[in-house]
Amino acid sequence: MxxxxxxxxxxxxxxxxxxxxxxxxxxxxxxxxxxxxxxxxxxxxxxxxxxxxxxxxxxxxxxSDSEQLIEVGRNLVHEHDQSYLEMLNLNFETKHDLGLISEEEYQSEKKAYYQKKDLLDAFNSLNVLGKDKAIEQTRILTKVPEYQQQSSQALNSSQRKTAIKNSDNSDNDMSDDPNI
Incomplete structure:
Protein backbone atom coordinates (compact mmCIF):
# COMPACT_ATOMS: atom_id res chain seq x y z
CA MET A 1 0.00 0.00 0.00
CA SER A 64 10.82 -0.92 4.04
CA ASP A 65 14.14 -1.10 5.83
CA SER A 66 15.94 -1.43 2.47
CA GLU A 67 14.34 1.81 1.23
CA GLN A 68 15.54 3.52 4.39
CA LEU A 69 19.08 2.17 3.84
CA ILE A 70 19.09 3.44 0.25
CA GLU A 71 18.07 6.88 1.49
CA VAL A 72 20.86 6.80 4.09
CA GLY A 73 23.30 5.98 1.27
CA ARG A 74 22.05 8.91 -0.78
CA ASN A 75 22.52 11.19 2.21
CA LEU A 76 26.11 9.94 2.56
CA VAL A 77 26.78 11.12 -0.98
CA HIS A 78 25.71 14.62 -0.09
CA GLU A 79 27.44 14.72 3.28
CA HIS A 80 30.81 13.14 2.42
CA ASP A 81 33.32 13.47 -0.35
CA GLN A 82 33.96 10.87 -3.04
CA SER A 83 37.09 9.49 -1.33
CA TYR A 84 35.02 8.48 1.70
CA LEU A 85 32.57 6.64 -0.53
CA GLU A 86 35.42 4.91 -2.34
CA MET A 87 36.70 3.66 1.02
CA LEU A 88 33.36 1.89 1.48
CA ASN A 89 34.22 -0.13 -1.64
CA LEU A 90 30.61 -0.43 -2.77
CA ASN A 91 29.99 -2.78 -5.68
CA PHE A 92 28.49 -1.50 -8.91
CA GLU A 93 25.02 -2.82 -8.07
CA THR A 94 24.90 -0.96 -4.74
CA LYS A 95 26.30 2.23 -6.27
CA HIS A 96 23.61 2.06 -8.94
CA ASP A 97 20.83 1.38 -6.41
CA LEU A 98 22.00 4.33 -4.32
CA GLY A 99 22.06 6.59 -7.37
CA LEU A 100 25.81 7.14 -7.06
CA ILE A 101 26.54 6.26 -10.69
CA SER A 102 24.74 6.87 -13.95
CA GLU A 103 23.15 4.12 -16.02
CA GLU A 104 26.09 4.35 -18.46
CA GLU A 105 28.64 3.95 -15.64
CA TYR A 106 26.59 1.08 -14.24
CA GLN A 107 26.56 -0.75 -17.57
CA SER A 108 30.30 -0.15 -18.00
CA GLU A 109 31.15 -1.45 -14.51
CA LYS A 110 28.81 -4.40 -14.97
CA LYS A 111 30.50 -5.33 -18.25
CA ALA A 112 33.96 -5.01 -16.67
CA TYR A 113 32.85 -7.20 -13.75
CA TYR A 114 31.63 -9.98 -16.03
CA GLN A 115 34.73 -9.72 -18.22
CA LYS A 116 36.92 -10.21 -15.15
CA LYS A 117 34.74 -13.09 -13.99
CA ASP A 118 34.93 -14.79 -17.41
CA LEU A 119 38.69 -14.28 -17.56
CA LEU A 120 39.19 -15.67 -14.07
CA ASP A 121 36.92 -18.67 -14.78
CA ALA A 122 38.88 -19.45 -17.96
CA PHE A 123 42.21 -18.99 -16.14
CA ASN A 124 41.14 -21.28 -13.31
CA SER A 125 40.27 -24.03 -15.79
CA LEU A 126 43.90 -24.16 -16.98
CA ASN A 127 46.68 -26.36 -15.62
CA VAL A 128 49.92 -24.81 -14.29
CA LEU A 129 51.58 -24.66 -17.73
CA GLY A 130 48.47 -23.14 -19.26
CA LYS A 131 48.30 -20.52 -16.51
CA ASP A 132 51.96 -19.58 -17.10
CA LYS A 133 51.28 -19.22 -20.83
CA ALA A 134 48.13 -17.13 -20.17
CA ILE A 135 50.11 -14.75 -17.95
CA GLU A 136 52.85 -14.48 -20.57
CA GLN A 137 50.36 -13.71 -23.35
CA THR A 138 48.54 -11.18 -21.18
CA ARG A 139 51.81 -9.36 -20.50
CA ILE A 140 52.47 -9.19 -24.25
CA LEU A 141 48.98 -7.73 -24.84
CA THR A 142 49.59 -5.02 -22.23
CA LYS A 143 52.45 -3.68 -24.37
CA VAL A 144 50.22 -3.10 -27.40
CA PRO A 145 48.89 0.49 -27.27
CA GLU A 146 45.64 -0.51 -28.94
CA TYR A 147 44.83 -2.78 -25.96
CA GLN A 148 46.03 -0.48 -23.18
CA GLN A 149 43.45 1.01 -20.89
CA GLN A 150 43.36 4.79 -21.12
CA SER A 151 43.44 6.65 -17.84
CA SER A 152 41.60 9.76 -18.98
CA GLN A 153 39.82 9.63 -22.33
CA ALA A 154 39.62 7.03 -25.05
CA LEU A 155 41.92 7.49 -27.99
CA ASN A 156 40.38 9.46 -30.81
CA SER A 157 40.56 7.88 -34.25
CA SER A 158 43.77 9.63 -35.35
CA GLN A 159 45.55 8.67 -32.11
CA ARG A 160 44.29 5.10 -32.51
CA LYS A 161 45.66 4.90 -36.07
CA THR A 162 49.02 6.25 -34.87
CA ALA A 163 49.09 3.72 -32.02
CA ILE A 164 48.36 0.85 -34.41
CA LYS A 165 51.00 2.06 -36.87
CA ASN A 166 53.56 2.38 -34.05
CA SER A 167 52.77 -1.10 -32.73
CA ASP A 168 53.34 -2.50 -36.23
CA ASN A 169 56.83 -0.95 -36.26
CA SER A 170 57.75 -1.76 -32.67
CA ASP A 171 60.68 -3.89 -31.57
CA ASN A 172 58.28 -6.35 -29.96
CA ASP A 173 56.64 -7.40 -33.21
CA MET A 174 54.37 -10.22 -32.08
CA SER A 175 53.80 -11.51 -35.62
CA ASP A 176 57.15 -13.33 -35.31
CA ASP A 177 55.97 -15.18 -32.23
CA PRO A 178 54.63 -18.59 -33.31
CA ASN A 179 52.65 -18.90 -30.07
CA ILE A 180 50.21 -16.11 -30.96
Whole structure:
Protein backbone atom coordinates (compact mmCIF):
# COMPACT_ATOMS: atom_id res chain seq x y z
CA MET A 1 0.00 0.00 0.00
CA UNK A 2 1.46 3.40 -0.97
CA UNK A 3 2.62 5.62 1.88
CA UNK A 4 0.04 8.32 1.01
CA UNK A 5 -2.83 5.95 1.72
CA UNK A 6 -1.18 4.97 5.00
CA UNK A 7 -0.64 8.62 5.96
CA UNK A 8 -4.35 9.28 5.49
CA UNK A 9 -5.33 6.09 7.35
CA UNK A 10 -3.24 6.94 10.42
CA UNK A 11 -4.17 10.64 10.28
CA UNK A 12 -7.85 9.74 10.41
CA UNK A 13 -7.24 7.26 13.28
CA UNK A 14 -5.70 10.17 15.23
CA UNK A 15 -8.69 12.40 14.31
CA UNK A 16 -6.40 14.97 12.69
CA UNK A 17 -7.15 17.18 9.73
CA UNK A 18 -4.57 17.60 6.98
CA UNK A 19 -3.97 21.11 8.29
CA UNK A 20 -3.36 19.86 11.86
CA UNK A 21 -0.99 17.13 10.70
CA UNK A 22 0.89 19.62 8.52
CA UNK A 23 1.28 21.97 11.50
CA UNK A 24 2.65 19.14 13.67
CA UNK A 25 5.18 18.33 10.94
CA UNK A 26 6.12 21.93 10.15
CA UNK A 27 4.77 21.57 6.62
CA UNK A 28 2.09 23.04 4.41
CA UNK A 29 -1.36 21.45 4.27
CA UNK A 30 -1.02 21.19 0.48
CA UNK A 31 2.02 18.90 0.89
CA UNK A 32 0.05 16.48 3.07
CA UNK A 33 -2.79 16.56 0.53
CA UNK A 34 -0.40 15.74 -2.36
CA UNK A 35 1.12 12.85 -0.43
CA UNK A 36 -2.28 11.41 0.46
CA UNK A 37 -3.52 11.75 -3.13
CA UNK A 38 -0.34 10.15 -4.43
CA UNK A 39 0.57 13.11 -6.65
CA UNK A 40 3.84 13.56 -4.76
CA UNK A 41 6.17 11.12 -3.02
CA UNK A 42 7.66 12.19 0.30
CA UNK A 43 11.32 11.57 1.03
CA UNK A 44 12.29 9.35 3.94
CA UNK A 45 13.10 12.38 6.10
CA UNK A 46 9.63 13.80 5.46
CA UNK A 47 8.02 10.44 6.23
CA UNK A 48 9.95 10.39 9.52
CA UNK A 49 8.43 13.76 10.46
CA UNK A 50 4.95 12.54 9.56
CA UNK A 51 5.44 9.26 11.43
CA UNK A 52 6.63 11.15 14.52
CA UNK A 53 3.61 13.45 14.37
CA UNK A 54 1.30 10.43 14.05
CA UNK A 55 3.22 8.59 16.80
CA UNK A 56 3.97 5.59 14.57
CA UNK A 57 7.05 4.13 12.87
CA UNK A 58 8.12 4.84 9.31
CA UNK A 59 7.64 1.14 8.56
CA UNK A 60 3.95 1.50 9.44
CA UNK A 61 3.72 4.01 6.59
CA UNK A 62 4.83 1.26 4.22
CA UNK A 63 8.52 2.10 3.99
CA SER A 64 10.82 -0.92 4.04
CA ASP A 65 14.14 -1.10 5.83
CA SER A 66 15.94 -1.43 2.47
CA GLU A 67 14.34 1.81 1.23
CA GLN A 68 15.54 3.52 4.39
CA LEU A 69 19.08 2.17 3.84
CA ILE A 70 19.09 3.44 0.25
CA GLU A 71 18.07 6.88 1.49
CA VAL A 72 20.86 6.80 4.09
CA GLY A 73 23.30 5.98 1.27
CA ARG A 74 22.05 8.91 -0.78
CA ASN A 75 22.52 11.19 2.21
CA LEU A 76 26.11 9.94 2.56
CA VAL A 77 26.78 11.12 -0.98
CA HIS A 78 25.71 14.62 -0.09
CA GLU A 79 27.44 14.72 3.28
CA HIS A 80 30.81 13.14 2.42
CA ASP A 81 33.32 13.47 -0.35
CA GLN A 82 33.96 10.87 -3.04
CA SER A 83 37.09 9.49 -1.33
CA TYR A 84 35.02 8.48 1.70
CA LEU A 85 32.57 6.64 -0.53
CA GLU A 86 35.42 4.91 -2.34
CA MET A 87 36.70 3.66 1.02
CA LEU A 88 33.36 1.89 1.48
CA ASN A 89 34.22 -0.13 -1.64
CA LEU A 90 30.61 -0.43 -2.77
CA ASN A 91 29.99 -2.78 -5.68
CA PHE A 92 28.49 -1.50 -8.91
CA GLU A 93 25.02 -2.82 -8.07
CA THR A 94 24.90 -0.96 -4.74
CA LYS A 95 26.30 2.23 -6.27
CA HIS A 96 23.61 2.06 -8.94
CA ASP A 97 20.83 1.38 -6.41
CA LEU A 98 22.00 4.33 -4.32
CA GLY A 99 22.06 6.59 -7.37
CA LEU A 100 25.81 7.14 -7.06
CA ILE A 101 26.54 6.26 -10.69
CA SER A 102 24.74 6.87 -13.95
CA GLU A 103 23.15 4.12 -16.02
CA GLU A 104 26.09 4.35 -18.46
CA GLU A 105 28.64 3.95 -15.64
CA TYR A 106 26.59 1.08 -14.24
CA GLN A 107 26.56 -0.75 -17.57
CA SER A 108 30.30 -0.15 -18.00
CA GLU A 109 31.15 -1.45 -14.51
CA LYS A 110 28.81 -4.40 -14.97
CA LYS A 111 30.50 -5.33 -18.25
CA ALA A 112 33.96 -5.01 -16.67
CA TYR A 113 32.85 -7.20 -13.75
CA TYR A 114 31.63 -9.98 -16.03
CA GLN A 115 34.73 -9.72 -18.22
CA LYS A 116 36.92 -10.21 -15.15
CA LYS A 117 34.74 -13.09 -13.99
CA ASP A 118 34.93 -14.79 -17.41
CA LEU A 119 38.69 -14.28 -17.56
CA LEU A 120 39.19 -15.67 -14.07
CA ASP A 121 36.92 -18.67 -14.78
CA ALA A 122 38.88 -19.45 -17.96
CA PHE A 123 42.21 -18.99 -16.14
CA ASN A 124 41.14 -21.28 -13.31
CA SER A 125 40.27 -24.03 -15.79
CA LEU A 126 43.90 -24.16 -16.98
CA ASN A 127 46.68 -26.36 -15.62
CA VAL A 128 49.92 -24.81 -14.29
CA LEU A 129 51.58 -24.66 -17.73
CA GLY A 130 48.47 -23.14 -19.26
CA LYS A 131 48.30 -20.52 -16.51
CA ASP A 132 51.96 -19.58 -17.10
CA LYS A 133 51.28 -19.22 -20.83
CA ALA A 134 48.13 -17.13 -20.17
CA ILE A 135 50.11 -14.75 -17.95
CA GLU A 136 52.85 -14.48 -20.57
CA GLN A 137 50.36 -13.71 -23.35
CA THR A 138 48.54 -11.18 -21.18
CA ARG A 139 51.81 -9.36 -20.50
CA ILE A 140 52.47 -9.19 -24.25
CA LEU A 141 48.98 -7.73 -24.84
CA THR A 142 49.59 -5.02 -22.23
CA LYS A 143 52.45 -3.68 -24.37
CA VAL A 144 50.22 -3.10 -27.40
CA PRO A 145 48.89 0.49 -27.27
CA GLU A 146 45.64 -0.51 -28.94
CA TYR A 147 44.83 -2.78 -25.96
CA GLN A 148 46.03 -0.48 -23.18
CA GLN A 149 43.45 1.01 -20.89
CA GLN A 150 43.36 4.79 -21.12
CA SER A 151 43.44 6.65 -17.84
CA SER A 152 41.60 9.76 -18.98
CA GLN A 153 39.82 9.63 -22.33
CA ALA A 154 39.62 7.03 -25.05
CA LEU A 155 41.92 7.49 -27.99
CA ASN A 156 40.38 9.46 -30.81
CA SER A 157 40.56 7.88 -34.25
CA SER A 158 43.77 9.63 -35.35
CA GLN A 159 45.55 8.67 -32.11
CA ARG A 160 44.29 5.10 -32.51
CA LYS A 161 45.66 4.90 -36.07
CA THR A 162 49.02 6.25 -34.87
CA ALA A 163 49.09 3.72 -32.02
CA ILE A 164 48.36 0.85 -34.41
CA LYS A 165 51.00 2.06 -36.87
CA ASN A 166 53.56 2.38 -34.05
CA SER A 167 52.77 -1.10 -32.73
CA ASP A 168 53.34 -2.50 -36.23
CA ASN A 169 56.83 -0.95 -36.26
CA SER A 170 57.75 -1.76 -32.67
CA ASP A 171 60.68 -3.89 -31.57
CA ASN A 172 58.28 -6.35 -29.96
CA ASP A 173 56.64 -7.40 -33.21
CA MET A 174 54.37 -10.22 -32.08
CA SER A 175 53.80 -11.51 -35.62
CA ASP A 176 57.15 -13.33 -35.31
CA ASP A 177 55.97 -15.18 -32.23
CA PRO A 178 54.63 -18.59 -33.31
CA ASN A 179 52.65 -18.90 -30.07
CA ILE A 180 50.21 -16.11 -30.96
Missing amino acids: PSGVKIKEYRLKKNLTQKELAAKCGMYESQIRKYELGTANPKIETLKKIANALEITVNQLGV
